[in-house]
Amino acid sequence: MKALESIRIGDLELKNRYVMVAMGPDIGDFGQRAIDYYVRRAKGGASMIMVNVMATKEIDGPTPSALLNEESYDGFKELVDRCHKYDCKVCIQIMPGVGLQTKAPDREKPSSASATPIYPGSDMTFHELTKEEIKFIQGEVSKTLKLAKKAGVDAVEIHAYGGYLTDKFMTERWNIRTDEYGGSFENRMRFLNEIIDNTKEDLGEDFPLIVKFTPNHYLPAEDGYRDIEEGLKIAKMLEEKGVHALHIDVGCHDNWYMAMPPIYQQDMVLQMEASRQVKKVTSLPIISNGRLGDIGKAEKALENGWIDIVGVGRGFLTDPDFPNKVMENRTDEIRYCIYCNEGCINSVSEGRHIDCAVNPETGYEGVKTLKKTDDPKKILVIGAGPGGCHAAIAAAEAGHDVEIWEREERLGGNFYNACLPPFKRDGIKVLHYYRTMLDRLNIRIKYCKEATPEEVLRYNPDKVINATGGTPIRPRSIKGIDKDNVTTATDVLQNKSILGDNIVIVGAGLVGCETGIVLANKGKKITIIEMMDSILPEPVFIQNLMMLTQLLDHPNIETKTSTKLMEIRDDSIIVSKDGVEEQLYCDNVVLAMGFAPNNGLYEELKDKIDIVNIGDSVQARRVLNTVKEAHDAILAI
Ligand SMILES: Cc1cc2nc3c(=O)[nH]c(=O)nc-3n(C[C@H](O)[C@H](O)[C@H](O)COP(=O)(O)O)c2cc1C
Ligand code: SF4
Numbered sequence: 001m002k003a004l005e006s007i008r009i010g011d012l013e014l015k016n017r018y019v020m021v022a023m024g025p026d027i028g029d030f031g032q033r034a035i036d037y038y039v040r041r042a043k044g045g046a047s048m049i050m051v052n053v054m055a056t057k058e059i060d061g062p063t064p065s066a067l068l069n070e071e072s073y074d075g076f077k078e079l080v081d082r083c084h085k086y087d088c089k090v091c092i093q094i095m096p097g098v099g100l101q102t103k104a105p106d107r108e109k110p111s112s113a114s115a116t117p118i119y120p121g122s123d124m125t126f127h128e129l130t131k132e133e134i135k136f137i138q139g140e141v142s143k144t145l146k147l148a149k150k151a152g153v154d155a156v157e158i159h160a161y162g163g164y165l166t167d168k169f170m171t172e173r174w175n176i177r178t179d180e181y182g183g184s185f186e187n188r189m190r191f192l193n194e195i196i197d198n199t200k201e202d203l204g205e206d207f208p209l210i211v212k213f214t215p216n217h218y219l220p221a222e223d224g225y226r227d228i229e230e231g232l233k234i235a236k237m238l239e240e241k242g243v244h245a246l247h248i249d250v251g252c253h254d255n256w257y258m259a260m261p262p263i264y265q266q267d268m269v270l271q272m273e274a275s276r277q278v279k280k281v282t283s284l285p286i287i288s289n290g291r292l293g294d295i296g297k298a299e300k301a302l303e304n305g306w307i308d309i310v311g312v313g314r315g316f317l318t319d320p321d322f323p324n325k326v327m328e329n330r331t332d333e334i335r336y337c338i339y340c341n342e343g344c345i346n347s348v349s350e351g352r353h354i355d356c357a358v359n360p361e362t363g364y365e366g367v368k369t370l371k372k373t374d375d376p377k378k379i380l381v382i383g384a385g386p387g388g389c390h391a392a393i394a395a396a397e398a399g400h401d402v403e404i405w406e407r408e409e410r411l412g413g414n415f416y417n418a419c420l421p422p423f424k425r426d427g428i429k430v431l432h433y434y435r436t437m438l439d440r441l442n443i444r445i446k447y448c449k450e451a452t453p454e455e456v457l458r459y460n461p462d463k464v465i466n467a468t469g470g471t472p473i474r475p476r477s478i479k480g481i482d483k484d485n486v487t488t489a490t491d492v493l494q495n496k497s498i499l500g501d502n503i504v505i506v507g508a509g510l511v512g513c514e515t516g517i518v519l520a521n522k523g524k525k526i527t528i529i530e531m532m533d534s535i536l537p538e539p540v541f542i543q544n545l546m547m548l549t550q551l552l553d554h555p556n557i558e559t560k561t562s563t564k565l566m567e568i569r570d571d572s573i574i575v576s577k578d579g580v581e582e583q584l585y586c587d588n589v590v591l592a593m594g595f596a597p598n599n600g601l602y603e604e605l606k607d608k609i610d611i612v613n614i615g616d617s618v619q620a621r622r623v624l625n626t627v628k629e630a631h632d633a634i635l636a637i
Helices: 032-043 073-085 131-151 165-170 185-203 228-240 253-259 270-281 295-303 314-318 322-327 345-349 386-397 413-418 422-440 453-459 489-493 510-521 542-552 600-605 623-635
Strands: 007-009 012-014 018-020 048-054 089-095 155-160 209-216 245-250 286-288 309-312 378-382 401-405 444-446 463-466 470-472 486-488 502-506 525-529 557-560 563-568 572-577 580-585 588-591 595-597 611-613
Touching: 018 322, 032 048, 032 073, 048 073, 048 155, 073 089, 073 131, 089 131, 131 185, 155 165, 155 185, 165 185, 165 209, 185 209, 185 228, 209 228, 209 270, 228 245, 228 270, 245 253, 245 270, 253 542, 270 286, 295 309, 309 314, 378 386, 378 453, 386 401, 386 413, 386 422, 386 463, 386 623, 413 422, 413 489, 422 510, 453 600, 463 600, 463 623, 486 489, 489 510, 489 588, 502 510, 510 525, 510 542, 510 557, 510 588, 525 563, 600 611
Parallel strands: 018 048, 018 309, 048 089, 089 155, 155 209, 209 245, 245 286, 286 309, 378 401, 378 463, 401 444, 463 611, 486 588, 502 525, 502 588, 525 557
Antiparallel strands: 007 012, 470 595, 563 572, 572 580
């Protein structure tokens, strides 16, 4: 495989092409936890790890990124030394500033290149950085990078992408300065170019230097965003400046789903198109990222010559060992990302430290790491959704004897249904991982087996993990709920319903909206009603929300909020909005009103046997919660 071939960035040789791209993890300034988090990825076979640091927090205040200074130096050095033991190079990614909403407590406003609105449509404008502040930031960049070199880093990456501070300086939309840092192309590039010049002076002309930038924001150039023409000009400029590799990204915070593609992004990401174009105008190695933890896509991008180095972010969170697994022909054991963004970027954005929906050890290396038991137990797992599968695999890896009972004929529980929409199909890959590992670990799995309390007691396990999931809610109080024309979103997604052309979906949560899109794409006319005053009333993380909202903008879909289902008739439903009743004609009613926990078995057994209830059988929630509870239950044995 091309990804396993070595490659050079200037004088630096990487043993393979899988590089972990920077992810500010919000786990402090190189304490033990942060060190363990990075070293775990080095051990897993990454050829280089990019470690994000801020130059200073005096302007932007607290951010998820670390600071490298005299206090954190020893921890950082330990990180570098320990990564090197695995022949994994370390690249420090320096972030000169944020340029978004954050600000240091003693500052009146967030700062940026110019006094433009803080976000599109905002009345509040940024504080325009003064020249003294610019010099201060650049000085802090220099100080940090000198320390990094002293600690033994192998490369530097300058963070200049995605509408953050450096990109703000570089982009007409956000840079309306009239001094030498604004206006012409040369002036807008000055902030970055001065940092490049300083870095070369401080670290040496040949010290491997990478710039992560955005050649195309994929937003209208007439609104001041960058188009590819200027992007290519920047690429050529950087090559002339003596940069050793280019790291290509696309989008910005105004279309953030492009920079951090969610599950709905099934096609090759636009980063590949931008890289392909940049490749034509430079001879520098190109790194790019964007769901390239899907190793088949990464290999294609390498083979096609769009990129030279595979940047992987979230894929390293779900499976730190994936490069080694590729090397050892164990690709079927890769635990793929489900691109939910719930544990990683969502946690970090909300001020919690990094986390992962399918890998509960991420961010908790050394804290939640499973250890081999010297007292093996007999474990029965009931339910083979992500929680049940994770519990079974974790228990078997810890050395316990494990059996799973699953009432369906397959793995996955309700998560399987969630992956059925064609625009989410990649999610199913994590189920392939579960299937492989259940097999490799000789976990017995009995399908089509509905657990009864008597049978569980007869089986006599030492511990039961109850992961029985949830059942779609069908409120008995609604007149007509049992009519033939009523079905559930779950049955629709599984193609178990016969539907006419006009469909009403009841409930505009994730399941209702996604089911609506599936049916609209089949040519059905869809009305989604929601009793709350907005669609998607539950929190959906911003990148996923942005892209889902685009998909919902479909000519066949109409949404009605603050609208309550009152009655179902043979040819219509009665709804109430603001106390006024209305009749909506339709062929079918699809219920997407949430899931009720299947907790009956747990309730019957909880006083008779050692049993723990996890996931949706406690309360319908996300994969993140379910898998975390599964892991904790096994750690507690
Ligand atoms: C939790 C998290 C933090 C991130 N922080 C940074 C960062 O500090 N610097 C950066 O350049 N990109 C950052 N990114 C973006 C990633 O480097 C990468 O561009 C993006 O996740 C797409 O790659 P992927 O699909 O392989 O995850 C972050 C991404 C995540 C998920
Ligand atoms: S939280 Fe979700 S998107 Fe983030 S790394 Fe884990 S599986 Fe992937």
